[in-house]
Amino acid sequence: MLEIGLIFRALMRNKIGALLIALQIALTLAIMVNAIFMIQDRNVQMSRPSGLDESNTFYLTNTVFGENYNLQAALQTDLQKLRNMDGIDNAIQINAVPLSDGGWSMGLAREPGEDKNSVGTAIYMVDEHGIDTLGVNLIAGQNFTQQDIAWRGAQDTKWPPKAIVTKALATSLFPDDWQSAVGKTVFISKDQPMQIIGIVEQLQAPWNGWSGVERSTLVPSQLESKSAKYFIRTEAGRRDEMMAAVEKFLSESDKQRIIRQVMTVEDTRKQSYQQHIATNKILTTVIITLTMITAFGIVGLAIFSINRRTKQIGTRRALGATQWQIMRYFMVENFMISAVGVTIGAIGAIALNYWLVNTFQIDPISIDLIIYGVIALFIVGQLAVFYPAKRASLISPATATRTT
């Protein structure tokens, strides 16, 4: 006999406290579910692969200050020596690094001319070692050859005639059949033709919050610049060791330049998602705090109502209630308060989400998450009420006669 009817009647005569707790549970559920949803959304974003061999790559900035310096020769020497170094798999110069927040973007269109529907893409300038050094996966067409690589000066506006694009970009350009992109000519900078010669599976743009983050283009250009980024892939597990070695080697081999900003891709990812990580921490804190406040509220209300009903509890014991029956009374009572709370809360969660969807263009929440939230709060309620209920069950039946 769960006494549900009797507990409900007793509750109805002391509505205020119970109602406040129910509302607190409702608020907690509504906020908790939406906060978890936002955390999950960020986690999904953060877990998207960049396409790079993240654990074995790093990059650095090589800044030349020498006058009359032969940039082309020095770059080629550097790359040659790096590629031959023990512990290094491959090395390139690149204009920008995925997720680093700095880079180039252009529009690609299927037809030449102004006002043509163009698709935005990040641009990475690499040589024929690009695909291997980045660790991206060529899934159609072919790589650049050495003959494809052309020098590009700081003032150049001319684009090379070949390009490799990501699958996402190929899909945006050719929605019906991304594989058909290989061999097609697209136009950059209004009317310069570029032939797509290959497709890579994945390579993210430098900007994680951009809707086109999966759209990137590799072009066979070697920049001639006094500030160059070298991107280096090491043998598995030797990254940290090689970072120090490379920095030392480059600094010592040529005194007319300095090596700066030696950084792993993993750290770049962390930096890139710093705000996400911080926001998730705040949201987690909010969830935990709210849940704890609610739990303490439940404990408080239960202790208050048990203290107020000491004599009644003693009387119930005198009338034959076992300790377990007393405990169960308060646990069922809490369950009923929680039921009201989570019902209001579930509606509130959906309403709050509806508002968030309309205001911030986020996705609608999944029902599963609400169900998990409801279950979690029922459990929190039962755990919170357990101690007061246990205390109530230990009230002596003699309380019925001993107190007035």
Added chain:
Amino acid sequence: MLEMKNINKIFQTADVQTHALRDFNLTVNEGDFVSVTGPSGSGKTTFLNIAGLLETYTSGDFYLDGQNVGMLNDSGRSKMRNQKIGFVFQGFNLIPDLNLFYNVDVPLRYRGFNAKERKQRIEENLARVGLASRMKHVPSQLSGGQQQRVAIARALATDPRFLLADEPTGNLDSEMADGVMSLLEDINKQGTTIIMVTHDPELALRASRRIQVKDGRVSELDIVAEKALA
């Protein structure tokens, strides 16, 4: 039958030991109406609480309906209270949030009766105490005498062998007290054994058997001595 042999009860608090019952010996037979009198602090409530299994005792033997109470754990005592004992308190101890119907329902639910049987017992017992028409009222809408009648209905609803009452008329004026006493007499006539603690010598006299507790010890009062007192 209720049988206490050499029951001792010692309350142990931080620095005081109270010997509330000393070698308490008592046998109450089926159908008895026992009144218990004695000075304040003499141990009457302690005796009644032990008799009603609300409290445990320190030493001695206690048999209720042939069952050795000392062998029972808390849950066993709870069940025995529910099955064999009805309690009536000085302060009525009704549950203020529940109407009369549901107040009487409380012990019946602990017993596990089905809804139909509970309803029948509730109506029957509220009728027995003359309050069938007030079922939907909450305790605060009743007079003290009426509340005590509800408490008696609640105590009787489970068909207990023993009805234990600790100063059931202590909070009532003499007219209401008389009404409650008459009700108890009727109940006793119908076969329920009653043990009633009271301060009122006139009410005590109406019981078929009178005992006195003094300093934790029990003694029988004979009618003559008592009449002289009265």
